[in-house]
Amino acid sequence: MVAPGPQANSSSSHTGAPGAPLITGPATGLAGRQRTERPVIEFQNVWKTYQSAEPVYALRGVSIKIYAGEYLSIIGPSGSGKSTFMHILGCLDTPTSGRYLLAGSDVSKMDEEALAEVRNRRIGFVFQQFHLLPSLSAWRNVELPLLYAGVGRQERRARAMSALEQVGLANRSSHHPNQLSGGQQQRVAVARALVTEPDVVLADEPTGNLDSHASADVLSMFADMHKAGRTVVLITHENDVAAAAERIMRFRDGKFVDAEETAA
Amino acid sequence: MSFFETVRSGLEAIATHRMRSGLTVLGILIGIAAVILTVGLGEGATASVNSAINSLGTNLLIVTPGSSSTGLVRGGAGSADTLTYANAQDLANKKDCPDIAGVAPQVSAFATLVAGSQNWTTTVYGSTTQWLSVRGRSIAEGSWFTPSQMSHAGNVVVLGQTTAQELGLTFNPIGQTVNIDNVPFTVIGVLNSSGSSSSAQNQDDLAVVPLTTAEEVTGSTTVSTIYLQAKSQSTLDAADQEATNLLLQLHGITNPTEADFTITSESSLVSTATSVDRTLTVLLGGIAAISLLVGGIGVMNIMLVSVTERVREIGLRKALGATPGVIRRQFLIEASTLGLAGGLAGAALGIIGAEVIPHFISNKISISGFATVGAVIVAVAIGIIFGVYPASRAARLAPIEALRSE
Numbered sequence: 247m248v249a250p251g252p253q254a255n256s257s258s259s260h261t262g263a264p265g266a267p268l269i270t271g272p273a274t275g276l277a278g279r280q281r282t283e284r285p286v287i288e289f290q291n292v293w294k295t296y297q298s299a300e301p302v303y304a305l306r307g308v309s310i311k312i313y314a315g316e317y318l319s320i321i322g323p324s325g326s327g328k329s330t331f332m333h334i335l336g337c338l339d340t341p342t343s344g345r346y347l348l349a350g351s352d353v354s355k356m357d358e359e360a361l362a363e364v365r366n367r368r369i370g371f372v373f374q375q376f377h378l379l380p381s382l383s384a385w386r387n388v389e390l391p392l393l394y395a396g397v398g399r400q401e402r403r404a405r406a407m408s409a410l411e412q413v414g415l416a417n418r419s420s421h422h423p424n425q426l427s428g429g430q431q432q433r434v435a436v437a438r439a440l441v442t443e444p445d446v447v448l449a450d451e452p453t454g455n456l457d458s459h460a461s462a463d464v465l466s467m468f469a470d471m472h473k474a475g476r477t478v479v480l481i482t483h484e485n486d487v488a489a490a491a492e493r494i495m496r497f498r499d500g501k502f503v504d505a506e507e508t509a510a
Numbered sequence: 511m512s513f514f515e516t517v518r519s520g521l522e523a524i525a526t527h528r529m530r531s532g533l534t535v536l537g538i539l540i541g542i543a544a545v546i547l548t549v550g551l552g553e554g555a556t557a558s559v560n561s562a563i564n565s566l567g568t569n570l571l572i573v574t575p576g577s578s579s580t581g582l583v584r585g586g587a588g589s590a591d592t593l594t595y596a597n598a599q600d601l602a603n604k605k606d607c608p609d610i611a612g613v614a615p616q617v618s619a620f621a622t623l624v625a626g627s628q629n630w631t632t633t634v635y636g637s638t639t640q641w642l643s644v645r646g647r648s649i650a651e652g653s654w655f656t657p658s659q660m661s662h663a664g665n666v667v668v669l670g671q672t673t674a675q676e677l678g679l680t681f682n683p684i685g686q687t688v689n690i691d692n693v694p695f696t697v698i699g700v701l702n703s704s705g706s707s708s709s710a711q712n713q714d715d716l717a718v719v720p721l722t723t724a725e726e727v728t729g730s731t732t733v734s735t736i737y738l739q740a741k742s743q744s745t746l747d748a749a750d751q752e753a754t755n756l757l758l759q760l761h762g763i764t765n766p767t768e769a770d771f772t773i774t775s776e777s778s779l780v781s782t783a784t785s786v787d788r789t790l791t792v793l794l795g796g797i798a799a800i801s802l803l804v805g806g807i808g809v810m811n812i813m814l815v816s817v818t819e820r821v822r823e824i825g826l827r828k829a830l831g832a833t834p835g836v837i838r839r840q841f842l843i844e845a846s847t848l849g850l851a852g853g854l855a856g857a858a859l860g861i862i863g864a865e866v867i868p869h870f871i872s873n874k875i876s877i878s879g880f881a882t883v884g885a886v887i888v889a890v891a892i893g894i895i896f897g898v899y900p901a902s903r904a905a906r907l908a909p910i911e912a913l914r915s916e
């Protein structure tokens with residue numbers, strides 16, 4: 247499947263993995279319980295080509311299995327296709343070829359409505375740019391996914407408030423994004439990703455715009471989510487951020503190049 | 511997402527972009543107000559023409575001397591002296607003309623009236639006892655002249671409201687003396703106001719004397735007009751036919767195309783007048799409709815700008831689970847809300863305009879509830895129609911394109 251590259255080995259500078267990295271495949275090194283289960287996410291030779299002036303091969307045959315309850319980080323240089331991968335993973339975009347199975351069902355066969363529902367029910371997103379709506383207060387931003395899920399107003403408010411409490415921003419619930427610091431805005435975004443209690447939380451460079459203190463806060467929240475049993479996929483280009491995860495996958499030139507496991 | 515939630519989202523989006531939304535609403539507002547006012551102007555003109563014509567009396571036929579086929583312009587004085595008081599008396603005969611309910615021959619002349627130190631020049635009519643009912647008028651004070659005053663050619667006069675005022679006869683006018691061209695007449699009555707203010711000729715500025723008295727003064731037996739009242743709207747044509755036949759016979763004319771008189775019905779006057787008004791209304795209405803169309807294009811323009819500007823917001827909402835249908839509905843609701851706001855504000859402006867504008871121009875503007883409600887509905891429809899394209903563009907946006915744009 248995936249061949250180990252010498253650069254991939256030499257660039258792994260984190261200290262979490264004792265001995266030589268295990269590079270025999272995505273599922274390698276996972277506990278036996280996960281290997282017997284069906285993966286929640288499975289990519290089978292997924293390609294993504296952008297048709298611009300000349301075609302850009304953003305994904306070149308990505309195959310990976312992600313099991314329920316995993317905390318996975320994906321690390322790779324800028325432009326390597328990580329965001330493209332995450333967009334397909336989050337059902338925001340579709341593969342050019344290959345199969346993507348989410349909880350056993352083939353996403354490429356779903357229509358717009360079904361994809362919207364999958365995004366709404368199963369996935370929580372955290373973006374580098376926060377993507378909060380500036381015209382809405384913190385709790386109104388957090389309640390948005392519940393609005394599209396058809397949850398009643400009372401319950402939406404209660405759940406949004408409790409999600410804000412989890413990220414320590416209950417006292418800022420009626421502040422607008424421009425009245426919050428970057429770290430606080432990202433915590434609101436985390437609360438929004440949590441509020442629907444999704445199976446999978448996807449974070450694309452969530453600490454990219456944050457100082458180290460705020461980064462640590464956000465990372466501890468992902469660790470909490472993982473402890474609570476959610477599947478967390480964290481995309482980053484920083485080794486120390488990636489090190490927070492249970493499993494680290496390296497991404498380069500549109501595909502995974504190796505797999506490592508931290509001593510979690 | 512419930513309909514109510516979608517409406518709330520749409521309203522919030524409008525409130526967020528107040529300036530832009532306000533300008534869009536302004537575009538529709540102007541169009542709707544223009545439509546309401548032009549339709550109102552047209553209806554006002556029609557209504558005042560109708561009331562002027564109706565003020566002549568109901569179910570009326572107007573016999574004037576002169577042939578309609580000679581192409582002469584019909585004037586009050588007529589083109590020939592072919593109608594007489596005797597003709598009128600024959601038309602009143604029930605045997606030949608069973609469908610004619612009333613006959614009022616009329617002569618008219620300008621004369622100067624003097625009461626005490628006041629003098630006033632007005633139209634003095636000479637007519638018979640039936641003038642009052644045929645012309646649909648009534649007495650406010652005193653009485654109309656009696657058959658006896660009629661046959662004795664009494665020097666009695668009934669004044670219109672305006673004439674009585676101008677002569678200073680507002681208080682206790684009955685029994686006062688008015689000199690008409692230096693002949694003394696006794697005021698026996700004052701007419702009620704005709705209620706028609708905008709007619710070309712003021713129906714309240716007149717004086718009426720017995721036809722016999724007028725004949726004595728002028729020495730002529732011809733009349734300028736004979737008003738005939740049919741028994742009902744449905745017998746108007748029959749009455750017209752009976753009068754035509756009798757007058758042809760009385761005047762010894764065998765070929766109807768050579769008739770030396772013309773009979774005009776009140777309804778033909780109304781239809782002529784209203785068709786002129788309708789042309790004008792259609793023309794003005796067309797201009798107003800174009801301004802409404804421009805308003806609609808304004809909505810589309812603003813909605814497209816709004817979609818472009820909110821690409822990120824739309825993408826984010828989709829990423830969080832908004833279906834294309836939800837996004838489309840939200841934009842349609844925004845567009846139709848802008849339409850509704852423009853429609854309501856335009857209707858309000860139109861109604862205010864209908865009150866204010868007639869103070870500056872002589873025309874009356876009558877606003878109908880039907881036209882107003884219709885205009886508001888049209889405004890909402892315009893919002894929806896011109897919102898469909900931008901809304902479906904928003905709905906089709908790929909969430910990823912939207913999230914990528916910075």
Ligand SMILES: Nc1ncnc2c1ncn2[C@@H]1O[C@H](COP(=O)(O)OP(=O)(O)O)[C@@H](O)[C@H]1O
Binds near residue numbers: 303304324325330331
């Ligand atoms: N919409 C697009 N059209 C054309 N090329 C694109 C588009 N999106 C991404 N790419 C290209 O695909 C490659 C992978 O991009 P991306 O997934 O954003 O990488 P990363 O997130 O790892 O920085 C880059 O070369 C980028 O320029």
Ligand SMILES: [Mg+2]
Binds near residue numbers: 328330
């Ligand atoms: Mg990226």
